[in-house]
Amino acid sequence: MTQALRIPASEHGINPREIDKRARTILNSLSDAGYEAYLVGGGVRDLLLGKHPKDFDIATNATPEQVKKTLPSTRIIGRRFRLAHVHFGREYFEVATFRAPHDESDKGQVGRDGRITHDNVFGNMEQDAVRRDFTVNALFYDLKTAEVIDFTGGIDDLNQRQLRMIGDPVTRYREDPVRMLRAIRFAAKLDLELEPNTEAPIRELSPLLANIAPARLFEEVLKLFHSGKALAVLDKLREYHLFKLLFPQAEASLLEEEPEGNYARLVYAALGNTDKRIKAGKPVNPAFLFAVFLWKRVQEGSAMYRELGNPVLQSVQMAASDAFSEQVKTIAVPRRFSNVTREIWVMQGRFNFKNQRRVMNFLSYKRFRAAYDFLCLRAQSGEAVEEDCQWWTLIQEVDEEEKIAMCRKVAPQSRGRRRHKKRRNTH
Ligand code: ATP
Numbered sequence: 001m002t003q004a005l006r007i008p009a010s011e012h013g014i015n016p017r018e019i020d021k022r023a024r025t026i027l028n029s030l031s032d033a034g035y036e037a038y039l040v041g042g043g044v045r046d047l048l049l050g051k052h053p054k055d056f057d058i059a060t061n062a063t064p065e066q067v068k069k070t071l072p073s074t075r076i077i078g079r080r081f082r083l084a085h086v087h088f089g090r091e092y093f094e095v096a097t098f099r100a101p102h103d104e105s106d107k108g109q110v111g112r113d114g115r116i117t118h119d120n121v122f123g124n125m126e127q128d129a130v131r132r133d134f135t136v137n138a139l140f141y142d143l144k145t146a147e148v149i150d151f152t153g154g155i156d157d158l159n160q161r162q163l164r165m166i167g168d169p170v171t172r173y174r175e176d177p178v179r180m181l182r183a184i185r186f187a188a189k190l191d192l193e194l195e196p197n198t199e200a201p202i203r204e205l206s207p208l209l210a211n212i213a214p215a216r217l218f219e220e221v222l223k224l225f226h227s228g229k230a231l232a233v234l235d236k237l238r239e240y241h242l243f244k245l246l247f248p249q250a251e252a253s254l255l256e257e258e259p260e261g262n263y264a265r266l267v268y269a270a271l272g273n274t275d276k277r278i279k280a281g282k283p284v285n286p287a288f289l290f291a292v293f294l295w296k297r298v299q300e301g302s303a304m305y306r307e308l309g310n311p312v313l314q315s316v317q318m319a320a321s322d323a324f325s326e327q328v329k330t331i332a333v334p335r336r337f338s339n340v341t342r343e344i345w346v347m348q349g350r351f352n353f354k355n356q357r358r359v360m361n362f363l364s365y366k367r368f369r370a371a372y373d374f375l376c377l378r379a380q381s382g383e384a385v386e387e388d389c390q391w392w393t394l395i396q397e398v399d400e401e402e403k404i405a406m407c408r409k410v411a412p413q414s415r416g417r418r419r420h421k422k423r424r425n426t427h
């Protein structure tokens with residue numbers, strides 16, 4: 001066993017009160033029961049960086065069953081590698097037994113009935129450190145002694161603001177290509193430099209992302225673009241040739257018109273807004289991200305279908321289907337999101353209609369706000385919808401009477417048109 005570095009509180013400066021009280025309860029209970037238990041991973045890293053951790057993961061030498069005996073609110077999950085979730089009401093903390101590094105020879109040990117016959121096994125604390133991805137993610141915090149325990153040089157790297165892969169980067173990226181995306185995410189989010197050997201192989205290995213399950217990539221993409229540093233993430237993903245593997249159509253659209261076309265402006269404005277919303281603690285919807293990235297393809301596709309003689313609405317719908325069929329080859333977008341994305345696109349056409357009945361209906365529509373935000377982003381990026389954006393902004397701010405007046409002013413003939421529309425719609 002390598003000698004681990006033990007850094008005292010006087011040097012690392014972590015205030016144990018910053019650790020969630022419930023996580024401290026778990027650490028103390030396991031320790032009182034005679035086990036070793038540490039805070040580990042992102043929680044320790046973020047505390048050292050003076051950031052508020054998103055979650056507090058715990059690593060222990062107790063088996064999941066022993067965790068459950070000590071903390072009865074535990075639920076054991078997973079088959080291949082069992083994990084303990086210690087519940088506090090709806091929330092839970094993950095308590096993972098030290099784990100040996102991933103062993104290729106364990107792969108594929110699946111019985112004929114599909115069950116895993118040879119579980120890959122628990123390990124010791126050092127093994128648990130070195131199977132992690134980056135040195136800054138492999139630090140342990142011992143609540144009892146207030147020490148940070150470092151097997152991989154993570155503290156030095158953190159002080160040098162460096163993101164370094166544990167072990168041989170090429171091997172580790174091949175083992176799990178998602179680590180390339182994690183490298184980009186942590187570098188952007190934590191403002192760390194990629195250590196040269198960690199950085200060097202990424203471009204060449206980027207095609208390995210094609211082997212990752214689209215459902216997992218969806219999760220990773222959300223973490224990347226909802227990290228609060230989406231702008232930096234996009235630049236880095238593109239720099240390392242990863243973006244084109246995730247969003248081939250968006251990359252093509254960006255390349256077609258760079259450097260300063262409307263579409264590029266739309267993408268950058270949208271991601272800038274996303275970052276602002278995250279910082280302000282406002283919710284962000286994945287549907288919006290896809291609406292933005294695929295917008296140019298959808299515009300081009302709808303223009304093509306219109307030229308072929310299809311009605312406007314159907315043209316957008318067909319173009320939307322095309323764009324999504326292509327996109328889901330790499331990223332599995334759940335229907336509940338892609339349906340919203342489609343609506344955002346389809347509703348862009350509704351902003352043209354300003355007669356009173358349609359305006360009132362539209363304003364009270366559930367997805368109005370998302371569609372409106374998208375409209376104004378388009379305006380911001382230079383598309384010729386600036387007037388619409390202003391009109392729809394104003395109409396949301398004025399009272400009922402003024403709303404009616406606004407509609408009359410723009411569409412004085414609206415009664416006649418309305419009847420005409422209505423007739424058509426009832427066919
Ligand atoms: P975040 O702030 O995004 O939650 P995190 O470091 O906690 O960052 P998680 O995805 O929550 O990241 O994973 C927890 C820990 O598990 C990581 O800190 C790392 O030690 C380890 N880990 C996660 N994913 C991998 C991976 N693909 N390969 C190796 N180790 C990993």
Ligand code: MG
Binds near residue numbers: 042043054055
């Ligand atoms: Mg985490």
